[in-house]
Structures are given as structure tokens and as C-alpha cells.
Amino acid sequence: MKALVYLLLLATPALAQDFGKNEKSRIIDSISQKLKTLYVYPEVAEKMSKQLYTNAGNGQYANIKDPVAFADRLTTDLLAVSHDKHLRVYFDPRPIEKHPVMENNPDIARAKNFGFKEVKILDGNTGYLNLSYFEDPAIGGATAATAMNFLSNADAVIIDLRNNGGGSTDMVQLLASYFFEGEPQPLTDIYWRPTNHLTQYKTLPYVPGKKMPRVEVYLLTSQQTFSAAEDFSYSLQNLKRVTIVGETTGGGAHPIEQAEASDHFFITIPEGRSISTITKTDWEGTGVKPDVLVAAKDALLTAQLKVLSKAPADNMPAQWALMAIKAKLNPVTIAPDSLKSYTGTYGGRMISLENGQLYYSKVGGPKTRLIPMENDLFSMEDKDYLRIRFVRKNGEITGFTRLFEDGAAETSLKDVL
Structure with missing residues (x-):
């Protein structure tokens, strides 16, 4: 497309x-x-x-x-x-x-990094790719290979298509091929009415770099996910290779061409239709339905939750990240009166309350805001590697333990006035 x-x-x-x-x-x-x-x-x-x-x-x-x-x-x-x-x-x-057409225009495409908006490794060794559109591999293939190889050591991969409006079917084919090995798998075919011709798409036997046939893959979708992004989602969902998290997509399955109507008017005409080898139909007008239906804004956290929930109990980085995801999905609110009970001096460290927010600091040092994760457990703003768990005895707070991402812990007792 x-x-x-x-x-x-x-x-x-x-x-x-x-x-x-x-x-x-x-x-x-x-x-x-x-x-x-x-x-x-x-x-x-x-x-x-x-x-x-x-x-x-x-x-x-x-x-x-x-x-x-x-x-x-x-x-x-x-x-x-x-x-x-x-x-x-x-x-x-x-x-x-x-008209300044974007299609096959390397300068415009390069300015958009060929659709590869963001590639990173999230906490818990989860790969994340934010793909804004599917560029033609003829000009975007090298960037695609670099991005996919960056993700190749992740335990799971999340591809964000929530703001992806479509693009090239050839790029759909290339990216899909990274997640399969062995015999080529059928993707969505396209029937072209003007030529009465069927173009068949299958996964490629070779891709530049490392394939990821056993890595879990999650796709994030929204109502704005459209066209080739839906093709990618629909094809991999039918092959049971991905879990789609988010909203039902926009519902555009017909590839288009531009036709001039006059010197100043033109029309984009759908000249073909997508046909799944597996379902014998497409997503035109209906969209691609997610496996996990959630609001688009919650899709990333929901996918991360599913990935990290499968991690072994002794995988400390994954368990650490899992607690943070749960806290973001289900924010904890602590009453102002209860917040006061945490304040005080703990050895050489202080917990203070300002404008309804708790702060941690060394005595005389800079303050860091504490964010509640659950009762008596707080994360530290801008310090992802450190958390504070308060210790109670007979209902009264007697100290806190500083918890570190690597499993280390240090306890400080509350000063008695």
C-alpha cells in the first residue's frame, strides 16, 4: 500500500x-x-x-x-x-x-527517519519500536534492518502502531519476516482491479541480520491505526504470531493510487483489495480487533504488564519493572493525614511533607519526591533504581528500608524524639 x-x-x-x-x-x-x-x-x-x-x-x-x-x-x-x-x-x-510527494522521496523520508520514530529497550529487557509509517524498503530497508537488529536480544518486542497511518506493503513483508523462520508464511495478498492481477505476499526466507522467531511480539493499536499498519496487524494476528493490545483499528484495507481529475484536483482511488490467505477476507470497514481491548493510552503499560508477568520470580530486573507498571496502571492515593505519619528523621535522612507531597533527602541535601506505589512503598522521582519501603510495628512507622534494583537493601530507623 x-x-x-x-x-x-x-x-x-x-x-x-x-x-x-x-x-x-x-x-x-x-x-x-x-x-x-x-x-x-x-x-x-x-x-x-x-x-x-x-x-x-x-x-x-x-x-x-x-x-x-x-x-x-x-x-x-x-x-x-x-x-x-x-x-x-x-x-x-x-x-x-x-506536488511534493512523499512516496520514494528520500529527503522527506529521511527527515522522518523512514518511519522509525523510536527504538529502545524498556525495563525488563523488553524491546520497543515506535513505527510512524511503513516506508518502501527500497529507501528505508537499511534503517529497518538496524532497528530490528537492535531489538534482537530482547526477551519480548512491543511495536507501537497507535499513530501509524499505513505505507508500503513491501515494508510490512520485510518486518514480518523477522519473526518467522523455516517455510515462508502467507501474508495478505492484494488483488488489483485495473490489471486483474493478484500479488501474493509471503514472509521472506532471508532478512538482513538476526531473526526472532521465538520472541514474544505485542502490537499496540488505536482507532488511528490504518491501512498498511492494519495489514501488518491482521496478517500476524491470523498467523497467531502476535498479541494485539489497544483499540480496534480504522478499517482501511484498499491500496490506493493517485489519479488526476484536472490541473488542480486529484483523487486517491482504491484500485485493489487485500485478501488474507487464511480468512479469505480483509478488515475493510471493520478494522482489526485487538486480542486485549484497552484504551489506546493504556496499551503500552498493558502490554508491558503481560510481558513482565511471565518473568521468573528470580528475574530481579523484570520483577522490579513489573511493580512499577502495576503502580502506573493502578495509581495509589494516600490521604493527607496518613502522609504526615511518614515524616521525620531517619538517621541522617529526612522525610518531609510539602504541598501534599512527600520528599526524601539527606539532612541538608537536595530533596527527591516520593511517589506512592502501594501502602508504605514509594518510588523515587528520577531515581528508578531506588525505592523506599516504610516499616511498621504495632501500626506505627519505626523506620524505612531503601530497596535497590539489584536486590540490595539498607534499613534506617526513625529517630525517637
Whole structure:
């Protein structure tokens, strides 16, 4: 699925004044012909064409003076018939051939790091990739290989597609191939109406670097996850290779091409449709349903929770990270009166209360805010390696233990006044 990104500008006043009935008729004629020739479902194309001519005949476009508004109205009328989220009419005051197209434009793609927005290792040795779109491997393949090899030593991988609007099916194929070995596995095929041809996609037998066939993979989705990002999710979900966490995706399964309707109008036309070898269908209009349904904002923490919950009890880094994730998903609130009970001097260290917040410090030193994780257990802001657990005897706080990520612990008794 090809990524088409255009810089769309407002109409100039002069062009808007020249925009009349004859020009509208030529645009409708052009769009109608291209839909009948290219749109993936011929019968739907006929209905869309008829609707445009009916609306024009009824004078529904007569009072539209702004070309941008005209393009938007045509889009609305086409979607009312097709419900195809990839279909859209655009206007640009510049000649069509001067559009700065992102597809296969190395300079624009490089500025976006070919879609690889963030790659890192989260606590507990979980790999994380934030992928903003799927670039063509012809220009983004080297960056893809670097990113995937960076993740190759992780115990699990989380791929964040929550803000991914689609892109290249070839990149879908390349990234999917890192998670399989042996015989090529079927991905989503594409039927192209203009050529009556079926393009079949399977995982590649070779990828640059190390494959991860046994690493757990989690995909994060939202309602904004669309097109090729849905293809990636749908294909790997059907192969039972991933766990999808988040929201049902946008529901756009038809790959598109740009068609010129005039010197200043163009239309993105879905010329093909995706077909799963496994389900014999696609996600058009329905979206890809997650395995774990949660709000998009909670998807990353939920996936981390699932990953870390499977870690052995003696895996200290994973257990340490797991406690933090649980605290973030279920924040603890401690009443102000209870917070006062923690204050005092503990040897050479102090716990103070300011504006409803507890702070830790060495006597006379800088203060660090304490964040409640559970009753009597606090994390330290900006010190992920250290936590404070208060000790009680007969309900009264008698000291605290400083807990370190490596398992070490140091206890300080509360000074008695």
C-alpha cells in the first residue's frame, strides 16, 4: 500500500473566482470516468458516478465557490455511497505535477527517519519500536534492518502502531519476516482491479541480520491505526504470531493510487483489495480487533504488564519493572493525614511533607519526591533504581528500608524524639 502525502494549500482568491459550473462539470466527468475504470468494485463505482451526476443535476454544487469546499463535498458524497476510507478528492492551487510527494522521496523520508520514530529497550529487557509509517524498503530497508537488529536480544518486542497511518506493503513483508523462520508464511495478498492481477505476499526466507522467531511480539493499536499498519496487524494476528493490545483499528484495507481529475484536483482511488490467505477476507470497514481491548493510552503499560508477568520470580530486573507498571496502571492515593505519619528523621535522612507531597533527602541535601506505589512503598522521582519501603510495628512507622534494583537493601530507623 503506497504512502501518498501531499502538502495541501488553501485556494487563491483569483482561482476561486474562476471556479464555475463548467469547471465543476469537467471535474465530475473526469472523476466519474476514473472511478469506473480504476475503482476496485465496478458496481460501486457506477453508483458513485450516478450519485455525483444526480447531485450536480439537482444543483447541490452550484453555490460552492471555494474549490477546497467543493473537493470536500465530493469526498463526502463519494463516501456516502462507498464508505471507503481511502477514497478522497483533493484540491491544490498549484499544478498537480508540482506536488511534493512523499512516496520514494528520500529527503522527506529521511527527515522522518523512514518511519522509525523510536527504538529502545524498556525495563525488563523488553524491546520497543515506535513505527510512524511503513516506508518502501527500497529507501528505508537499511534503517529497518538496524532497528530490528537492535531489538534482537530482547526477551519480548512491543511495536507501537497507535499513530501509524499505513505505507508500503513491501515494508510490512520485510518486518514480518523477522519473526518467522523455516517455510515462508502467507501474508495478505492484494488483488488489483485495473490489471486483474493478484500479488501474493509471503514472509521472506532471508532478512538482513538476526531473526526472532521465538520472541514474544505485542502490537499496540488505536482507532488511528490504518491501512498498511492494519495489514501488518491482521496478517500476524491470523498467523497467531502476535498479541494485539489497544483499540480496534480504522478499517482501511484498499491500496490506493493517485489519479488526476484536472490541473488542480486529484483523487486517491482504491484500485485493489487485500485478501488474507487464511480468512479469505480483509478488515475493510471493520478494522482489526485487538486480542486485549484497552484504551489506546493504556496499551503500552498493558502490554508491558503481560510481558513482565511471565518473568521468573528470580528475574530481579523484570520483577522490579513489573511493580512499577502495576503502580502506573493502578495509581495509589494516600490521604493527607496518613502522609504526615511518614515524616521525620531517619538517621541522617529526612522525610518531609510539602504541598501534599512527600520528599526524601539527606539532612541538608537536595530533596527527591516520593511517589506512592502501594501502602508504605514509594518510588523515587528520577531515581528508578531506588525505592523506599516504610516499616511498621504495632501500626506505627519505626523506620524505612531503601530497596535497590539489584536486590540490595539498607534499613534506617526513625529517630525517637
